[in-house]
Amino acid sequence: MGRYVIRRLIQAIPVLFGATLLIFCIVFALPGDPIAALFGDKRPDPAIAEVLREQYHLNDPLLLQYWYYISGVLFRGDFGVNFADVPVSQIMAGKFQVTLNLALTALVMEAVIGVGLGLWAALRRGKATDTMILASTLLFISVPTLVTGFVLQLLLGVKLKQWTGADIFPVAGTFAGWRSYLLPGFVLAGTSIAYLTRLTRTSLAETLRADYIRTATAKGLSRRRVVGRHGLRNALIPLVTFLGADLGNLMGGAVITETIFNLQGIGNQLFQSVYLREQPVVVGIVTILVLIYILANLVVDMLYALLDPRIRYE
């Protein structure tokens, strides 16, 4: 197990460098001169522009620029400054917390609702419950987040408050603490819940057809134990992979949800920064997202090894 972990950690290093370099290149290959943009409509003074270029290392080769950047990030935790000299870390501060809260809320909902519904459907395969669950997942997959977001905001946020007088699901902002994340979290998790429900159903149904389930039954174990211990342990393995990989998606895909519910998160910031060509901010945010993605995948790999001994001993 220890060697497996170390090997996975070492494998993560080239991924980190490769991904950040790629992002760095793409962002800096975007058309437009950021120095010229600083001067707005005025023609920049060539001498001043040259000093600025020197200051931001814009005259150096791209790889050297990348090195300045990544060494700053890795060794000093310094994400650089934007072209208005505001530290990128200061711009990101607090926003990651909002997005992380949102994504984790969504992940927990996904795991509980998705796996729960999927198991329920699998155990009632072919019956009315199963059909209903499957149909509703299809609905959630087909309707875009934009629609579910606004509809749920209106129904559970606005109307529910009007009818009952109780403010259970805040409509916008993060003023109500953890409750602020319930509605946006559900909206963000919507399609993932639906996919996970289907995946869980298939996974458990398939597992229950396995030979070792027949063996467990032949051992005289109760149906509850056969499904709950022998079946579930095996059916969980693909679900963990899906959940782990989805954390990255949830964080990166929070732009729409954050906009609908006016959450000042990283998705919102990323959108604005791309719009304003604030390249250092974009690279900074994406680098951290990549880090989280790598970390989540590492955790998945560990869990995977923990759940499936066949992988652990390879």
Next chain:
Amino acid sequence: MKKTSADVLPGLSEGGALGDHPLLAVDNLHVEFRTRAGIVRAVNGVNYTVNSGETLAVLGESGSGKSVTAQAIMGILDMPPAVIPKGEIRFKGTNLLQLSEEARTQVRGQRIAMIFQDALSALNPVFTVGWQISEMFRVHRGMSKADGLKKAVELMERVRIPAARQRVHDYPHQFSGGMRQRIMIAMSIALDPEVLIADEPTTALDVTVQAQIMELLAELQRESQMGLILITHDLGVVADVADKIAVMYAGRIVENAPVHDIYKAPAHPYTKGLLESIPRVDLKGHELYAIKGLPPNLLDLPTGCAFHPRCPYRQDDCVTDTPPLHEVSGTRSSACHYWREVLDGEHQ
């Protein structure tokens, strides 16, 4: 207090006197699978009995209903689609098919156990073999984890797995095929079942390992005097260990006989065909005999005797009349109208 099987099966005392009842009797068993394509008649009136210390080999090709019969005895058929419209399975005189699911669960694994063909897929990949063996003691005997593992080591030693004490914490994929089958066997005999059903236990193994496994089964049976039902399609496996043979074709028993009788002189054309299709060294160079035609379609069985389209002894009445099990001698029977001719070896 934990319920033992004696509580739920008042007629069944632990190791008590058998009286007139055989240990296990399958009587006129029918099993159907109701599928969209139609009714698959997998078992159409099977009769056989096993007594303590006796080995019954159930012989037949794929689809002959031998495994389905075994699964019906265990009560592990998926119902639906499987249905048992007729027949009885009597364990010490008690019809298992009339027991409640709870009572049935008490018999399953504890009194009647089963081992399966492919031990790799039949063992759970995510639990250690020790966990899986000791589960029998933890669940059925309320033993602690540590005591259960101790029992598991003992059992693994009994089926002669080397270094059992260390290997008890290994997972199924870390064992060789033969060792895995030994673990399967250890698990099945954990609670000293009175009947053990082995469904093609050696099919997935090398020939040398096959012999070892058969030897192990025979030895365990001698020690514990359990009734052993050995399901196989391999006549070679059967000869050394079985006391009697039931040959199945299209969901029916076509011949019941003590093992030496059947090898000497089969009383059913299908058995005869099976014996003749064994490769023999003294006939090297000759074309290998094969029963002509294909196994029957269980959705649409032939009329009369199901074997008639492939039978060299066929007469007109074979097409119309289903032959009953004729008594050939006190210990033998054959479901063939012309068993006398077959027995005499006369070709029509």
